[in-house]
Every structure is written in structure tokens, then in C-alpha cells.
Amino acid sequence: MRAFVKKSAEDDAVELAEVPVPRIDDVELLVRVHAFGVGIHDTSFVPVDAAYPYPIGMEASGVIEEIGKDVSGLQPGDRIAFISSMQSKGGTWAEYVAVESSSLIVPIPSAMGFGEAAAVPVAGNTALRAIEALGVPRRAVRCSSQAARERWVPSPSR
Structure with a gap:
């Protein structure tokens, strides 16, 4: 498969490379990625025991292709957004x-595209926390996507 990778722990350069499709364990799911979020942090969150070349990135959306035998509540074909860090x-x-099935995994509403969904777990949450920290009233928050408004943004009454 193709992936954007770091070639070594000493270098933050990223390049497109061919790497094997990961094999899943009993508590994991294999997701075909349709979109991923991009952030300044993506080359920094690499586990100490990473094998190089290492595919980078923390948040994405896609469709479940396969589930491990100990995974419940999810099935192949489900559209999900998720965080998969470290x-x-x-x-x-x-x-x-x-x-890992213990990761933050959320279903994607049918009206939401993969691109929008991929931005929600990290970037969207960061934006909402910043808005709250600035004291902006929730009723003043505007979303560009109807699906995002319906699923992800708390109603003004909360």
C-alpha cells in the first residue's frame, strides 16, 4: 500500500512510499482510509518502538474492512472517523x-463526507476547545456543513 512515512527517527522529512498493509490483532480493526487530518503534530507522535519507514498521522476516516475476533459493536462496511495515535x-x-478497538472511533453520519469526518477527532475537537476557552457562546458557533451541525456541534441549549 502507499503511505506517507518518516524514514527514520532522526529526520522529520516525509515521503510517499510502498509499505505492507498492516495485519490486525484480535482487538484491532483494519480500515481503508478515505481521508486523513493533517496537523503540525503528525511527524512528532511516533512510538519509541516504531519500525521505519513509519506511516505518520493521527486522525482519519474510512470504511472498516476487517475486524479482529474480540472486536464488538463494529463491523466491516461501517463508515467511521477515528484517532489512531502512537x-x-x-x-x-x-x-x-x-x-485498536479502544481508540476513539465514531460513526460517520450519512450526510457527512469522509473529508469533513477526518477533521473532527483532533482538529475539530481542538477548535471547539479553543472556542470554549475564549468564552465564545455556543449559539455563536457556525459550521459550514449541515451534517457537522447536526452531529458534531452541541445545540445552543446545552
Whole structure:
């Protein structure tokens, strides 16, 4: 599969490379990535025991292709957004990613696209926390996506 990788721990340069599709364990799922979030942090969150070249990235969206035997509540074909950080098998800037079932995994509403969904787990949460820290009233928050407004943004009454 193709993935954006760091070639070594000493260098933050990223390049497109061919790497094996990760094999999943009993508590993981294999996700075909449709979109991934991009942030300044993506080359920094690499586990100490990473094998190089290491696919980078923390947040993405896609479709579950396979689940481990101990995974429940999810099934192949589910559209999900997720965080997969510091995983020894690699990050989200790849065609496929192994995601631990204990990770933050949320279903994507049918009206939301993969690009929007990939931005929600880290970047979207960061934006909402910044808005709250600045004291902006929730009723003043505007979203560019109807699906995002319906699923992700708390209603003004909260």
C-alpha cells in the first residue's frame, strides 16, 4: 500500500512510499482510509518502538474492512472517523490502518463526507476547545456543513 512515512527517527522529512498493509490483532480493526487530518503534530507522535519507514498521522476516516475476533459493536462496511495515535503498526496517512478497538472511533453520519469526518477527532475537537476557552457562546458557533451541525456541534441549549 502507499503511505506517507518518516524514514527514520532522526529526520522529520516525509515521503510517499510502498509499505505492507498492516495485519490486525484480535482487538484491532483494519480500515481503508478515505481521508486523513493533517496537523503540525503528525511527524512528532511516533512510538519509541516504531519500525521505519513509519506511516505518520493521527486522525482519519474510512470504511472498516476487517475486524479482529474480540472486536464488538463494529463491523466491516461501517463508515467511521477515528484517532489512531502512537500505534506501532503506523499512523493514518496510509491507504490502510490498523486501529485498536479502544481508540476513539465514531460513526460517520450519512450526510457527512469522509473529508469533513477526518477533521473532527483532533482538529475539530481542538477548535471547539479553543472556542470554549475564549468564552465564545455556543449559539455563536457556525459550521459550514449541515451534517457537522447536526452531529458534531452541541445545540445552543446545552
